[in-house]
Amino acid sequence: MARESITLTREELYERVWTEPMAVLAPKLGLSDVGLKKTCARLKIPSPPRGYWAKLAAGQKLRRTPLPKLPEKGAAGIRDATFHPRDKESAAPEPLTGPVADQARFEAFPENVLIVPDVLEAPCPLVARTVLALRKAKPDEAGRLRARAQQLLDVDVTLGTADRAMRIFNTLIKGLDARGYRVSLVTPKPEPQRYGTAPEAGPPRTMVRVGEDDIAIRLTEVVSRTQRTPTRSDGGWEPKRYDYEPTGRLVFEILEIASGTRCKWSDGARQRIESMLNDIVVGLVEMAEALKRRREEWAEAARQRAFEEEKRRAREREEHLEQERVRALDGIMRRWRKAKAVREYLAAARTMAAERGIAEHVELNAWFAWAEGYAEGIDPVSSRGIAYHTDDNDRPYYAWGRSTEDNSPIW
Structure with a gap:
């Protein structure tokens, strides 16, 4: 049976987009929020800026961006849009269950959106310590800041993105702490060395405690590298082989591996990490659940091996x-x-x-x-x-x- 369609004019869609978040409206129209944004862009309908719904929930009075008028010529086909909502039987998704679904629903509420301020305010102790160390750090050959202090957040950036990285980390750490997920620094166990030398411990890792798991995270900046042709003016025994250029593009990583689980978020052409912090929180919970499932699978596999071993021994007896x-x-x-x-x-x-x-x-x-x-x-x-x-x-x-x-x- 053919699905019923809904046709909305620009004005009607504009009103609905500014009445409820796209993440809530899009499923009603049979689209994803990204698909709805593309439709609004095609119809030249402005959408609420980042943080709009959180500020509105906080009681602030905000103005809508006016709906621009279309020119008389060349506006055919962009005055309305037709949507195909799912049938009632298929439109009602199965109820989400589990910690990941609960976290996703929590993060979807406008009042829970994590907003990165333009200025670093009231930094948490980990961020404050890292900021102080980065201010004293010297850049390496690629321009990345190398601090001498050890008990610092796992951040690898250049001077141009250090402030932004610290604001992102500060907002994320406070948001995680408010949700019951504590961020701490954990020094890994010393790795055994060859030739009988004393084992050395690596730098501390930034860990997020989610349930029973400590999940390592990192924030880095992509630095482009290009081959450089040596010249006579270089001098020295080893002339400079590469030129490095900071890109300003940040990448947030979960330093764990689990099949089917996202572990990396990075700046894109249209979206920056600042708008992905809630997704990162959900990703951390999803990773914790994946690690829990993996432990359970390993434990079940161990039980199965023990069971098979006992069967073998019983057979031998x-x-x-x-x-x-x-x-x-x-x-x-x-x-x-x-x-x-x-x-x-x-x-x-x-x-x-x-x-x-x-x-x-x-x-x-x-x-x-x-x-x-x-x-x-x-x-x-x-x-x-x-x-x-x-x-x-x-x-x-x-x-x-x-x-x-x-x-x-x-x-």
């Missing part, structure tokens, strides 16, 4: 017991055949003794008596009982406690 049963039965049968052979021999010997007239020989009869006793003693089926095998303690037992096997020859 059963095979061992089966071998013991077979060996025990072989011993019982060997004794039974031996006792039967002894009795058959004694019967033949008595017949021969009677035929030769020595049936009353004393020493011969004593030997016959001893041989019958021996046959009775080794016979597993006798007046003493029936020999059997038990699996107690993985060892076979017999009614009269004899050994498992009798390797002596039958004859």
